[in-house]
Amino acid sequence: MSTPTGFMEYQRQLPADRDPAERVKDWEEFHKHLEEEELQTQGARCMDCGTPYCHTGIDMIGGTSGCPIHNLIPEWNNLVYRGLWREALERLHKTNNFPEFTGRVCPAPCEGSCTVGLIGQPVTIKSIEQAIIDKGFEEGWVVPEPPEKRTGRRIAVVGSGPAGLAAAAQLNKAGHSVTVFERSDRVGGLLTYGIPSMKLDKGVVQRRVDLLAAEGVEFVVNTEIGKDIPAQQLVDEYDAVVLCGGATKPREFNIEGSDLKGVHYAMDYLNGTIKSYLDSGLQDGNYISAKDKDVIVIGGGDTGSDCVATALRHGCRSVTQFGTHKRAPLERDPIANPWPQFPNVYTLDYAHEEAKALFGEDPREFSIMTTKFVGDENGNLKELHTVQIERIVDETGRKIYQPIPGTEKVFPAQMALIAIGFDGPEQTLVQQLGLETDRRTNVKAPYGKYTTNVDKVFAAGDMRRGQSLVVWAINEGREVAREVDKYLMGSTVLV
Structure with a gap:
């Protein structure tokens, strides 16, 4: 414990982000830090x-409560308070391989379950976490730590997102020889291609990848398992195979006019921009541009918000984000959304702050559904037709959305971005290995065990659980490493 009455004596303070109207002019991270004394x-x-409920990491109605990787939050808060930053870093790394990622992109369910939040504003856990790891790199405390000896066991990890990287890091720590296969031209999975640079600078990702490589992890890029290398070949050549390929199959949105020019899936839009930016600073033009267009983003989640922020940086004429959910209340509902559930309250994400700074208002439309796309005589998107909706319970007990008559509206648009989620992993590798899947087409592997119906093959992360948080992917990557180590060696020291 830091000081018994600190939560009463001090007010919650967050670092001021860069000015929204200015940061849309570049692709740099929008985060700032507090000074050490303030932290x-x-x-x-x-x-x-x-x-400490901030430790819990469990799924509750409405989202995750507490930290899925069970960070020792009060311990490193106390160490920061006492000025023991290096010790705080060591304590943070005990449970989190990549705090530089979670400190930037995690929605911080730990703060939603913070006990101080019962009567006031929660502790600024996320910003302290980021400050600890950033200081660790600045001071040179984060260095390669290769294992002292090797076990002689070889493991293939498919996918280099947060689950794959966490699994590789832990298995390498145990002394196994780990090869990570990535189908893209860069390592990082959605950390590289998926999350825009203004939320997570790609140099931060590469810094950690370089560290893992220096510790002995081998990375093979531009190689898709199931296409460039038969999936069975990995099973034959390695002592264990860990599948962390993510849930990358976009959910289809087949309504009238969805084949018009100007209608794109969100990840095609985001990833094209990220790759062009990394390759050439957007000079090669190999991306879908929103410049001078009226843009509609369909989907109210984080991916949709990232599309909003990207469109603003392209120089769009306007941008609107559609969500089927109602506008959240300003304060937590103590009955429907009690502590320690993740608080469902109205907030402005970084993208919404930027749109408001440029156009004067929150870009979101709530409780709205697109009924059709309409194009011009050349097959180009011209407008979207919508209707307001309400959520009801039908005669079978299902919760469904029902259109409200008389609320039809037309929105001008030359670009529509579909950000309504994903339908599980792509199936090529799954089918080649004959893996069992659940009703959502995710690879069937019990949580905590991660074993599939095929011997030597394990699955973790979004490929197993479906689209989820980066912090859950790290959780499963660490846990699957523990199970693989146990499978290969009979016991394990990994946690």
Whole structure:
């Protein structure tokens, strides 16, 4: 515990982000840091709550409650308060291989379940976490730590997103020889291609990849398992295979006019921009541009928000984000959304702040459904037709969306971006190995065990659980490594 009364003496303070109207002119990270003294004060707000719910990491109605990787949050808050930054880093790395990722892109369910949040504003856990790891790199405390000896066992990891990287890091730590296969031209999975640079600078990702390579992890890019290399070949050549290929199959949106020019899936739009930016600073023009267009983003989640932010940086004429959900209340509903559930309250994401700064209002439309796309005589998207909806319970007990008569509206648009989620992993590799899947086409592997119906083959992350948070992917990557190590060696020291 830092100080018994810190949560009463000090107010929650977050670092000020860069000015929204200015940061849309570049692709740099929008985050800023608090000064060390301010961070120590924020660490002092962590209280002696007996049972720290920030540790829990469980799925509850409405989202995740607490940290899925069970970070020792009160411990490193206390160490920061006392100025023991290196010790705080060591404690943070005990549970989190990549705090530089979670400190930037995690929605911080730990803060939603913080005990201080019961009566006031929660501790600024996320910003302290990021500050610890960033200081660790700045001070040179984060260095390669290759294992002292090798076991002679070889493991193939398919996919280099957060689950694959976490699995590789842990298995390498145990002394196994790990090869990570990535179908893209760069390592990182959705950390590289998926999350825009203004949320997560790609140099931050590459820095960690370089560290893992220096510790002995081998990375093979531009190689798709199931296409460039038969999936069975990995099973034959390696002692274990860990599948962390993600849930990358986009959910289809087949309504009238969805084949018009100007209608794109969100990940095609985002990834094209990210690759062009990394390859040439957008000078090669190999991306879908929103410049001077009225853009509609269909989907109210994080991917949709990233599309909004990207369109603003392209120089769109306007941008609107559609969501089927209702506008959230300003304060947590104590009955429908009690602590320690993740708080469902109205907030402005970074993209919404930017759109409001440029166009004067929140770009979101709530409780709305697109009924059709309409094009011009040349097959180009011209407008979207919509209707307001309400959520009801039908005669079978299902919750469904029902159109509200008389609320039809037409939105001008030359570009529509579909960001309505994913339908599980792509099936080529799954079918080649004859893997069993659940009703959502995810690879069937029990949580905590990660074993599939094929001997030597394990599955973790979004490929197993479906689209989820980066922090859950790290959780499963660490846990599957533990199970693989146990499978190969009979016991394990990994946690």
